[in-house]
Amino acid sequence: MTRWLLRRLLDTLATFLLVAVLVFVLMRIAPGDPLDRLSDDRPMAPAEQARLRALFGLDQPLGTQFLQFAGAAVRGDFGASIEYYPTRVTELVASRLGPSLLLGATVLLINLFAGVWLGVLQARRRGSRLDRWLTRLSLAGYAAPSFWLGWMLVSIFAIEWRLLPAAQMTDPMLPPNAGCLAQAADVGAHLILPALTLTIISLAATMRYQRSAMLEVLRLDFVLAARARGLSERRVIWRHAWRNALFPILTLLGLWLPVLVTGAVFVEQVFNWPGLGSLTAGAVMTRDYPVLMATALLVAAAVLLSGVLTDLAHRLLDPRSRDQ
């Protein structure tokens, strides 16, 4: 097990380095660079351009640039943002990570509980009216474009009914000396609409996966055998059937874990949510190389690590794979 984990982590590290090189090179051979954008508003003198290039190290050969970047990055220094100069990239990313984690974790937890529960319910009532309606509703949500759905929810709940805030994560009018509880309530209110949008879009996948995994398991002999020994229905469903039907869900959650850190670009844009998604989207527009590099590597790390975590969870939860 430990050997397996070590080898898996080494593999992951190698992949990560490969991704780092690829992203770095691709970004620089793509047309346009940060200085184009800076000279959008006013023409820049050649001397000034040269000075800025030297400041950000853009005048060096590609290889040197990468080595300089990598050397600093392993020490946790990703340089300064070009767009928000002289703010450090790490500072910028750290300030956006919290909101992304909050939104992502909320949606993930809702999926984990509501999605799994509804999927199991559907499997138990397979073919019933409830099953058919849950399928229709969840697929309708899945099919809705996120920016459109976000706007619909904003115009209904925020603009028409004035029940919830339309954008941002906090109310700028909230006095800074407001109590902890009031601040939490404020963030919570701002969280509802973006979280709802993302949930509506993602819940269908969890439900469908869980439903079919559960249907698959419910017709197996050991479920019948569990009933035959007089166990309660709850125990049969959750301890015996679901325990075997959670593996596909584990895989699905593994695919979603990265969204926790990467943020949901469209939804963050619609709700002006100060997360990593909107930071990355902005950095792409302005070719803010240092910020792009940091977010791209963060995404790569998140994707690779959740792959390792998913495999690890599979191994821990399935005794058959443990013995292999």
Next chain:
Amino acid sequence: MTPLLTVDNLRVTFPRATGPSTPVDGVSFSIDRGERVALVGESGSGKSLTCLALLRLIPHPGVIAAGSSIRLDGTDVMTLEGEALRAIRGGRIGLVFQDPMTSLNPVLTVGYQVQEAVTAHRSMSRAEARDRTVALLEEVGIPDPADRAGAYPHQLSGGLRQRIMIAIALAGEPDLLVADEPTTALDVTIQAQILELLDRIRTRRNMAVLLITHDLGVVAGRTDRVMVMYAGQLIETAPTPRLFAAPAHPYTQALLQSMPRLTGPLNRLASIGGSVPEPTAWPSGCRFHPRCARRIGPCAAEVPPWREAGPAQEGRCWLIEGQAP
């Protein structure tokens, strides 16, 4: 003395696009306390569904038809729900399944699965339940029971897995043990061990046993009475020695002739032509008539009544000349 279990006119139906299918169609029998009964029939004759019906465990979308009656010790099993029904499952009737590999949950330890069967029927402390589990594992002949309790099903051999299934079936101290082809999925060398184990446990606990099998060889010397099932119905019932000595129904006779023998001249093994009909379209009259070598005038048209063929032996065939029982 009233029988332990009385089944009357048991019918199991499945809705089908082409009309309902009735894989179990009017089965009636009873089992006394401590009696060892065999239910014999080919695959598709409805014997497995019959034993699942005893626990009201017919898989969706099948149902036990109205008019069927299952009485256990005077209790009407058909009207039970929830807690009371679960008390029967495992508590009064223990069920041993055919394939222990698929009948054990692969992600739970075998000890856990035995223990939950123990605590499903009586409340006790965890330590008590644990002791009881180890005692059960010991009773079914598992070496190092305390140790093996922590094993997962895939870590045990087929024979040990079936012993675990038997321990689970015994956990609720049932009055009736139903074993549905308990040795079919096992190696031949293990089969005899498992059957001997079942015999020993039955003698020690003095419970009734309903052994379901397609193998008449398993039945001899191990059961008091044999019921032969064909196409969803019982067609003959007799004390075991009597059935082997003088089978009354042509189907039973054909079954016995198709058993390979170790002694005597080596002949070509007899087989019964054709196969069991589909439960959506049972043949008219006697259901065995299309395959019967001895069919006569009324066989295709009229359902034969039960007739007495010998002491405690009854058969459902126009050729049997005895009285109605």
